[in-house]
Amino acid sequence: MTYRGVVLDLDGTVYRGNELLPGAAETVQTIRDYDVSLCCCSNNPTKTRTEYVDRLAGMGIEIDEGEVLSAGTVTTDYLVDEHTGDDCFLIGSPGLRDQLADAGVSLIDDPTAADVVVASWDREFGYDDMTDGLRALADPTTAFVGSDPDRTIPASGGRSVPGSGAIIGAVAAAAARDPDRVMGKPSPEAIDAVGDALGVSPGECLLVGDRFDTDIAMGERAGMTTALVLTGAADRDDASDADVTPDHLLDDIGDVPDLLA
Numbered sequence: 668m669t670y671r672g673v674v675l676d677l678d679g680t681v682y683r684g685n686e687l688l689p690g691a692a693e694t695v696q697t698i699r700d701y702d703v704s705l706c707c708c709s710n711n712p713t714k715t716r717t718e719y720v721d722r723l724a725g726m727g728i729e730i731d732e733g734e735v736l737s738a739g740t741v742t743t744d745y746l747v748d749e750h751t752g753d754d755c756f757l758i759g760s761p762g763l764r765d766q767l768a769d770a771g772v773s774l775i776d777d778p779t780a781a782d783v784v785v786a787s788w789d790r791e792f793g794y795d796d797m798t799d800g801l802r803a804l805a806d807p808t809t810a811f812v813g814s815d816p817d818r819t820i821p822a823s824g825g826r827s828v829p830g831s832g833a834i835i836g837a838v839a840a841a842a843a844r845d846p847d848r849v850m851g852k853p854s855p856e857a858i859d860a861v862g863d864a865l866g867v868s869p870g871e872c873l874l875v876g877d878r879f880d881t882d883i884a885m886g887e888r889a890g891m892t893t894a895l896v897l898t899g900a901a902d903r904d905d906a907s908d909a910d911v912t913p914d915h916l917l918d919d920i921g922d923v924p925d926l927l928a
């Protein structure tokens with residue numbers, strides 16, 4: 668079929684660490700040659716659009732800011748749109764704090780005064796943060812938003828470290844409350860953001876990613892054609908256990924041009 672839009676996950680799909688994965692540059696070039704819309708979509712909540720543009724440029728891939736979004740941008744846009752004027756207590760990284768502050772979100776230090784609590788990955792997360800979450804969420808009218816569901820994130824040496832999902836879960840357990848919303852893939856908010864960035868209907872899009880529960884789940888939910896690459900979180904054996912089934916199973920992103928031809 669002919670695709671008019673391509674969604675690319677980044678970590679484990681386009682690059683791993685500071686290394687571009689095989690065929691990534693050629694795939695982006697093919698997307699350009701065919702004049703197909705591109706949206707790069709990461710569940711990392713800590714980086715701005717500009718940082719992704721710079722990072723990819725450093726690996727030889729040119730994209731513009733309108734072609735990238737992340738759990739950080741989706742969370743920020745959600746707060747700006749749905750919690751206008753609300754006071755936000757953040758349990759999260761300095762990178763997400765900067766994005767929220769730059770967008771004009773009111774960030775406060777007193778958890779008991781919060782209208783909305785955002786929980787997200789933070790390397791410095793600890794007992795005091797759980798206590799703050801408990802205080803803030805004691806008021807049932809305080810909204811509870813998670814930045815992304817990723818329980819783990821890939822680290823060097825092929826091992827994983829705890830991600831936002833682990834921290835959201837810790838705060839949720841302390842407060843005995845599930846988050847009201849979790850942004851990032853596969854949330855409806857991320858699907859809408861991807862659709863806005865691409866400007867084409869989901870049925871005309873191919874999504875390429877390395878995780879079943881976020882990438883492939885989002886593509887399936889949105890009605891896109893999905894392709895799982897085996898260069899990241901999942902291997903062939905995982906496919907039989909997963910709740911979702913990708914339309915294509917690819918060794919790496921270098922097989923994507925064949926799907927676009």
Ligand SMILES: [Mg+2]
Pocket residue numbers: 676677678679680876877878899
């Ligand atoms: Mg990934």
